[in-house]
Amino acid sequence: MPDDQLPQMPLNAPARKTAADFHPEVLKLFDQYVHGAIDRRGFLAGATKYTVAGVSATMVLEMLNPNFVSAQQIKRDDPRIVAKYVEYASPDGSGKMKGYLVMPAKMTGKLPAVLVVHENRGLNPHIEDIARRVALDNFIAFAPDALTPLGGYPGDEDKAREAFGKLDQTKARADFVAAYGYMKTLPEVASKIGVVGFCYGGSMANYLATQLPDLAASVPFYGSAAKTEDVPKIKSPLLIHYASNDERINAGWPVYETALKAAGVKYEAFIYPNTQHGFNNDTTPRYDAAAAKLAWDRTIAFFNKNLRGK
Numbered sequence: 001m002p003d004d005q006l007p008q009m010p011l012n013a014p015a016r017k018t019a020a021d022f023h024p025e026v027l028k029l030f031d032q033y034v035h036g037a038i039d040r041r042g043f044l045a046g047a048t049k050y051t052v053a054g055v056s057a058t059m060v061l062e063m064l065n066p067n068f069v070s071a072q073q074i075k076r077d078d079p080r081i082v083a084k085y086v087e088y089a090s091p092d093g094s095g096k097m098k099g100y101l102v103m104p105a106k107m108t109g110k111l112p113a114v115l116v117v118h119e120n121r122g123l124n125p126h127i128e129d130i131a132r133r134v135a136l137d138n139f140i141a142f143a144p145d146a147l148t149p150l151g152g153y154p155g156d157e158d159k160a161r162e163a164f165g166k167l168d169q170t171k172a173r174a175d176f177v178a179a180y181g182y183m184k185t186l187p188e189v190a191s192k193i194g195v196v197g198f199c200y201g202g203s204m205a206n207y208l209a210t211q212l213p214d215l216a217a218s219v220p221f222y223g224s225a226a227k228t229e230d231v232p233k234i235k236s237p238l239l240i241h242y243a244s245n246d247e248r249i250n251a252g253w254p255v256y257e258t259a260l261k262a263a264g265v266k267y268e269a270f271i272y273p274n275t276q277h278g279f280n281n282d283t284t285p286r287y288d289a290a291a292a293k294l295a296w297d298r299t300i301a302f303f304n305k306n307l308r309g310k
Contacts, residue, residue: 017063017285018285018287019275019276019285019286019287019288021285022060022063022064022285023050024245025046025049025050026046026047026050026060026064027245027276027286029042029043029046029047030043030061030064030286031246031248031276031277033061034120034161035120035248036120036161036165040061040158043057043061044057044058044061045057047060047061063285064284064285064286065157065284066124066126066157066281066283066284067283067284068124068125068126068129068283070283071126071129071282071283071287072125072129073129073132073133073282074129074132074133074136076128076132078132078136079105080104080105080106080136081102081103081104081105081132081135081136082102082103082104082105083100083101083102083103083128083131083132083135084100084101085098085099085100085101086098086099086100086101088144088178088179088182089178089182090171090174090175090178090179091178092171092174092177092178093171093172093173093174093175093177093178094148094149094168094171094172094174094175095149096148097144097145097148097149097175097178097179098144098145098148098152099123099142099143099144099145099179099182100123100127100128100131100142100143100144100145101140101141101142102131102132102134102135102140102141102142102143103135103140103141103188104135104136104138104140107188109190110187110188110189110190111138111139111140111188111189111190112139112140112189112190112191112192112193112194112216112303112307112308113139113140113141113142113183113186113189113190113192113193113194113307114134114139114140114141114142114193114194114195114196114303114307115142115143115144115176115179115180115183115193115194115195115196115208116130116131116134116141116142116143116195116196116197116201117143117144117176117195117196117197117198117200117201117202117204117205118143118145118146118197118198118200118201119198119199119200119201119278119281120161120164120199120200121153121157121160121161121164122145122146122147122152122153122154122160122163122164123143123144123145123146123147123152123153124153124157124160126281126282126283127143127198127201128143130143130196130198131143133296134196137300137303139303139307140183140186140188140189142179142182142183144175144176144179146164146167146172146175146176147160147163147164147167148175149167149168149171150163150166150167151163164200173204173207173211176204176207176208177208177211177212180193180195180208180212180215190307192216192217192306192307192308193215193216193307194215194216194217194218194219194236194303194306194307195208195209195215195217195218195219196218196219196220196221196299196303197219197220197221197223198221198222198223198278198280198281199221199222199223199277199278200223201220201221201223202220202221202222202223202224202241203220203223203224204223205218205219205220205223206218206220206223206224206225206226206238207226209226209234209235209236209238210226210227210230210231210233210234211233212236213233213235214235215235215236216236216306216307217236217237217239217302217303217306217307218234218236218237218238218239219238219239219240219241219299219302219303220238220240220241221241221280221295222241222242222243222246222249222277222278222279223249224249224252225252225253225255225256226256228255228256228259231256231259231260231262231263231265232263234260234263234265236306237265237266237267237268237302237306238260238265238266238267238268238269239267239268239269239298239299239302240267240268240269240270241269241270241272241280241295241298241299242269242270242271242272243271243272243275243276243277243278243279243291244271244272244273244274244275245274245275245276245277246275246276246277248277249277250271253269257269268298268302270295270298272288272291272294272295273291274288275288275291276288279291279292279295280292280295280296
């Protein structure tokens, strides 16, 4: 999708705010909404209780929804990168899949690679931007679109969420395993590959760590834990990022940490104070600039250490 066609706020929409500008219950409702626990009507009905004069629940939802244009860090035609959409085979999953492949424009030899796994809306402009950021840190980045069998990311977050709920998750998991296999076949990719994922992608990063014995590094951002019985299969080191105000995800951490310790898995885990689920996503008010920068700096350092040996 060209930059001038990215979904953005209407001209008369309220100015973007931060999480501190919203009642905590509204943020909880929004988290339930984006993860399918309630529908749009449910969010609006609940949020109405916390609105102030002149601000409707619909306006609150608009404020919380992504603004891809204002947050974009790396333009699609940035001369420092080479990006393209590619197809790859997923015989145990959905068959033919698509993804976004990004490489540094000036490469000297092979580079380590990072699989970038999106949230529960498919390969939207924000995740494409994340892939470009990874490439500018001198990695090859590949971001598959789990919505490929349903036509791909539809250009609308609500439609994307609705489509995502229709995915066959068994096949979707196989599609990401196949994406890793595809990356291994690329002649530009060095021997080591890592994965980073956000929300649904964080859960997938935890899952892939249990399925890929030669995965070199896994970085889940606020993702559901891997199944306890599968934790002993994890061979890659983990760098785990959590938001402090994220009861739904954090509830699984104590059991996960116990299992990681019992299995002798190398891991680091950080809980970022006063942050919301999705704090790394700079397209919404839940974004926390300081926490996101720290988490991202740690992520790139982790990949440099484990994929390059720096």
